[in-house]
Amino acid sequence: MAGVKNQRWLRQAREQAGRLTGHHLRVGVTGLSAAGKTTFITSLINQLENHRRGLLARRPPFDRLESVRWQRDGVDQPFGYLDSLAALASEPAEWPASTTDLSRVVIDLRFRPQGLLGKVQGARSLRLEILDYPGEWLLDLPLLRVDYGHWCEQMRSWLDAEPRRSIAGPLRDRLLAIDPAQPHDPQELNELTAQWTDFLRRCRTQAGLARNQPGRFLLPGSGVSPEMLAFVPLLAGNRHASGPAGSWWAQCEGRFRYYRDYLVKGFFDEHFSRLDRQVLLVDMLAPMDAGQPALSDLKGALEAVMESFRYGPSSFFERLFKPRINRLAICATKVDQVTPGQQRAVQQCLEDLITDSLSEVRHGGVSVRGLPLSAVRATRQEGDALVAGLVGRQGWVRYQPGTIPEHLPLDLTVDGPELLKLRPPPSLHRSEPFPHYRMDDLLAWMLEGRSI
Ligand SMILES: Nc1nc2c(ncn2[C@@H]2O[C@H](COP(=O)(O)OP(=O)(O)OP(=O)(O)O)[C@@H](O)[C@H]2O)c(=O)[nH]1
Ligand SMILES: [Mg+2]
Structure with missing residues (x-):
């Protein structure tokens, strides 16, 4: 380093x-x-x-x-x-x-x-x-101006509107059903991350949408390990949400912060x-x-x-x-x-x-x-x-x-x-x-x- x-x-x-x-x-x-x-x-x-x-x-x-x-x-x-x-x-x-x-x-x-x-x-x-x-x-640069709770709210409003709502289908319901304060299940988180990545890809190919975040889910680049990219927006979360260590919130919020402050900020600062x-x-x-x-x-x-x-x-x-x-x-x-x-x-x-x-x-x-x-x-x-x-x-x-x-x-x-x-x-x-x-x-x- x-x-x-x-x-x-x-x-x-x-x-x-x-x-x-x-x-x-x-x-x-x-x-x-x-x-x-x-x-x-x-x-x-x-x-x-x-x-x-x-x-x-x-x-x-x-x-x-x-x-x-x-x-x-x-x-x-x-x-x-x-x-x-x-x-x-x-x-x-x-x-x-x-x-x-x-x-x-x-x-x-x-x-x-x-x-x-x-x-x-x-x-x-x-x-x-x-x-x-x-x-x-x-497409990740705007993430520099938001924190995780804000991002969850934004994703919720994007997924409430068409065509994202139909493209997301049952994934939206699954993400909405998660209580951010409950202990997270690592295997389910990995599954959801894979589904979110697939959702982003379909937004691009099926509807020609441009705002597909986080962008590195689609193209990680060198030096990025899969663990860095294991988080999803918790659609029931918001700016005021929180959760104890080991909760869905703590897990996703920590990874989001790392993604934003290390990958996105590093890319922006240097280039x-x-x-x-x-x-x-x-x-x-x-x-x-x-x-x-x-x-x-x-x-x-x-x-x-x-x-x-x-x-x-x-x-x-x-x-x-x-x-x-x-x-x-x-x-x-x-x-x-x-x-x-x-x-x-x-x-x-x-x-x-x-x-x-x-x-x-x-x-x-x-x-x-x-x-x-x-x-x-x-x-x-x-x-x-x-x-x-x-x-x-x-x-x-x-x-x-x-x-x-x-x-x-x-x-x-x-x-x-x-x-x-x-x-x-x-x-x-x-x-x-x-x-x-x-x-x-x-x-x-x-x-x-x-x-x-
Ligand atoms: N007709 C025409 N097509 C072009 C031209 N430039 C690019 N294209 C088309 O646009 C596609 C994308 O161009 P790229 O240069 O790969 O775009 P990019 O911005 O580097 O894309 P990423 O690497 O995916 O971020 C190409 O595969 C071509 O099909 C051009 O001057 N004329
Ligand atoms: Mg290119």
Whole structure:
């Protein structure tokens, strides 16, 4: 434990040193499960590696970019760039696998100097650091603001409402029937934990719901033992409940506290509390396709996640040692699934969905940029139709995506865009920039305001 702490301390010290010289940029890529984080990061490295060929070639400051090095040595848990590339370049092409653990991306960029003074100073370098992690973990951040009794109340109200009530079925009755003050039965607790995990999985797959807590029940990550994850919400419990040692309450409350203070807080402190910029990736199309409950759950999830970050201006001291996010890019992802003319509408619907949170962020003085993105474009346009390959099928289909409203209706009821399961485009190669929408705009935004 002391070794891990020392390592963490050393890394933080190195980062602070980089920060003080202005050569370090930490970008938080934030997105729920399947938002498109891994594909985005893969495409970002690919665009940078091929900066001389793609849209970046003529775009400042990348027109001065001399060299790009994706670092692996000395990086603990490096991002599986090569695995993601192998999937995308396979025949037939596949999307990168869903993420099961944390990984780190470090990219060193070296720029030709600008102007006379720059020439005297020599080449400018910038280290870009990004993290990838399972989106499920993000859903735990709101737990940092609640205690166990509060969480039980919240779960009770979620399970009282559809579609969770039907999905939970008899599990809800079993959890409600437990008297928190009674001695707990370890075997029953294990059974209930397994059922809660299965319930979370079905919420996601059957109803497209986003808020599935605790997220680590679905993807534990390394270093997490099953005992750490043996607790459930006691639906008869509340903020005022208590129980003697050995009771259901004492058991579940203790494990919840450990989960929150060790796993969730550790993840947040190490990875999110020191960000310079944030890219919030949101798959808006899938919940629009799944329907009103999925959109409403996504709204709740995004609002809760955004509340967890520190936005806005900070004092000089804070800027050095506790920087806050001063730029936020909010991006509807995978917009290649609709026609170019509809892409802005998808972005608008996303901004409508979280309009209150965005006003808060803007009010804190943060510059917000909205960009509808596609990290890897799977479709091409032919007239007013799209042409693409489908997962598990050969050849091509020509289709017209359903309509996208100009604004999201207040009751969140929309006619779904009727999505198809697209496969990535063929013949992707590491040494060619992948086709995309607006990755160049996003990269330029990331570096804006940095003196390089
Ligand atoms: N058409 C299209 N689909 C995409 C794009 N990016 C991602 N996808 C699809 O979205 C799925 C999820 O993308 P990932 O990059 O794995 O998402 P993630 O946020 O890393 O998900 P987790 O690792 O599960 O948290 C992929 O398997 C693709 O099916 C894109 O640019 N265009
Ligand atoms: Mg991923």
